[in-house]
Amino acid sequence: MNNLGLTTLRNLPRDTRDTLFLLLVITWVALPLVNQVPLWCSLMGAAVVLWRGWLAWRGLPLPRTVWRLGLLALAVAATLLSHRTLLGRDAGVTLVVVLLALKTLELRARRDAFVVFFLSFFLMLTQFFYSQSLLTAAAMLLALWGLLTALVNAHMPVGQPPLWQAARIAGQMTLLGAPIMLVLFLLFPRLAPLWGLPGDAMAGRSGLSSSMTVGNIASLALDSSVAMRVRFDTAPPPSAQMYFRGPVLSHFDGRSWSATPWLEQTFDLTPPQITVQGAPVRYQITLEPNQQPWLLTLDATPQAPQVPGRTPRQTPELQWVLTRPVTELLRYEVQSYTRYQAGIELERSQRQANLTLPFGFNPRTQTWAQQLQASHPEPAARVEAVLAQLRNGGYGYTLEPGVYGRNSADEFWFDRKLGFCEHMAAAFVIVMRASGIPARIVTGYQGGERNTLDGYWTVRQSDAHAWVEVWLSGQGWVRVDPTGAVAPERTGSLLRLQSPQGAVASALLGNVNPQWAFNVRAAWDAVNNRWNQWVLNYTQNRQLDLLKRLGFDAPSWEDLIYVLCGLVVGVSLLGAAWSAWERQQHDPWLRLLSKARLKLTQAGLTVPAQSTPRQLHALLQQQAQAQVQAIASWQAWLLQLEAVRYAAHAPTQRATSRAQVATLASQFQHLAPLRAPSL
């Protein structure tokens, strides 16, 4: 059965085979985008490609223009409906996918085929908006190979060459193109974006957020993708103290928490007061692009992290931010102190902001807070009392607490008693503020996982966490982690949240040795990290480093261009030299013969292109009217030339023959010049 299928495939007419192959390649290019484009787009694309495949298989004619135009109009309308625009990144990707599928219905002329290829190249690039992982790169390399194979195959019109032949040629071209790619990649100056990006350019990616509504972090906790990698230059702090600070949420409107608006922070230039103790922890963070301006650092970081080419700024809430979002892999050096005091003196406005609660929410929590205030007049004791309540009140940690209603803190404290870090942090802050203690939510990442292969710590999105800072007089802002009170293993231990594996993953990995699985994952992470460090994080700084290593003192990006131009000129010169060498006649004997032909032509004789010495001899014989001597010497010389090559005792030793040719060459210089025969 299988054999039969293969034979059928091999016996397909050329047109059908080529079309099916191209459809296959296009499908491979577009497949990873299924998650990114609207459902209708995937369905329509798949339907059109299947339809086209069916037409090719049965050798049926292509649909008429009316059909294509109708489908096109439908696609544009649907794009407009789902994206509200035709411009911008996501709408563009959707349109290109549909256009590519529709264009396959129109593979008539050579030009149509080219349009398909160029659209595919675009589509390959759009993959990188969503993922630049090693796997994506490998998939797209395969896609490029497939596209080039189809293109080469389309330019082998004679007969029915097997596809592997085109694939081999395409593969060779890709391999030969790779060094060019490498040089350009290393030396092409990395420019800043040429113009502003449309609004949705960076939207729709997971990560920490500047606002928090119930359930937001739950979805993060299930995401095991890497948020950042950390390399500690000094001894790393204990895992329980690894709090990477992200956005601080201090505004509460009853439903959601949000960070201090950007503008307010911008105008507040007073540096936060931090006093530190002990030795600093020095480390380097490679932050995955998160489309946010935050630099995650360990608490607390008084000095600015060293970010190449950028100047980070610290907010009064101790968070480090950049002026532009992190759109590419970013590496920076930080020095932090895990023992610190911050914000000993709290400004009035700040104090007020961190005490505010919206009116009319969580009445039961408010009442409880007032009771606490009465029973524990000391703020620190009040904090302890609430933590004790969390520990002993039957509260539980779960990733699926269900949907909370309007008074989420009331529900948490008195009814459900279930939640994860954000529920606990939010409920904790509300009770603190209600009892008169300034408090705020801090989000970020907690902990990480050390890769035993390369020593890097990997912090994943599942390590996202929310904790609380309360302000105590004399101590400043103090970190309190209510989640730790309920589920101590959530923080500080090696046990990480296990995201539920997909059906395939559990079938594949479910029964394997956990240690082995851990090792595989560690190795994979290490490879990925290399990829990040060497490819994705290759920035202008590293380009300039490269130049420094090449011997430039103070390289600038202009030097990159000089080096690039120098290389181009050098390679061109080499190419020119090679072609000059190739053009030359390498055999000295043949070279001498062609010189003789040239001389005789200049003397006005009609010399056939491939004439032998004997033929030249005969040609001179016909001329023998005047210049008898000159002609005789020429003829003698030509006969000698012939003898060197064709003498009866030849082949003699190469060396003697070469010497004879050299002698002849010098004799040639002294031959009497032949004048053009007078008319």
Add this chain to the structure above:
Amino acid sequence: MKQGFFSKRFERWLQSRLPFTDHVTLNQRNVYILPTRAGLMLGLTLLVLLVAAINYQLNLGYLLTFLLAGCSLVAMHVAHATLRGLTMHLVAPSPCYYGATAQFVIQLQNHKKSPRHALALRVQDTRQEVQTDVPAQASSSVELAFKPPRRGLQRLPTLSVQTLFPLGTFRVWALWRPAAQVLVYPQPEAHPPPLPSHSADLGGQALATPHHSGEPDGLRPYRRGDNLKTIVWKKAAKTGELISRDQVTLQSHTLWLEPQLTQLAAPEAQLSRLCAWVLRAEQLGLRYGLRIAGQDIAPANGLAHQLRCLQALALA
């Protein structure tokens, strides 16, 4: 319009640089290369990809753009190497009649260790092209045809060999002016009047009538003394008997063919009729002579004689 004019001028200039030769080896100097429209589109695509990579700060986008650029650059060299070093040899064309197509064979030799793909040979200024591959270190031959523009001895038109291989982004081509000449006979008149029944030398004798043997199709059993040429070998092979074609045998009579006998005024029409007559006379096995433009070809018959007559007509 204007561009067409200039490119035509350019082509003509390119052609005028070429030597006439029947044996050409393509090299750096006579192989031309220019990007095609698709190549320019690819360039534009690369530019857009680069801008996207810059604007979205995608290092993988840079990699893709540069790899594609590298491949195109390699493709350019592959395209040029497809023609460079190719040796072409023209097999001398055989004469033909005016109005028919002249066919000639070109042998392509590949000394490279890899095959040359998708070579398209074409007579310059015509649309029809012949595509062929030349395997590694082998040769292949291609038959081209063209309609000679006039009668007489003439050069073959300029030929072009072109390839779009491997990506269609570059057109690589070479022009070649063959030195060989083709002899074009006049176009034989389609329905010529019968051979002139009497001319001066015939002395008023009528053409002999064929033998009447009762066979309707002019065939009869072999008789001793029949010329071997008259035997219908096909029939003989089928039936096992020797069958002869009945023919006018007028060995004793001599036919002179002259322009005046055609009773036509236009010189070309005269030649055309004479050509038809020569063919007819040879077919009938007559002895015939030709007298044109002061050139006398003594009466004879046979293929060599026919060839001489036709050559004379072609060059008249």
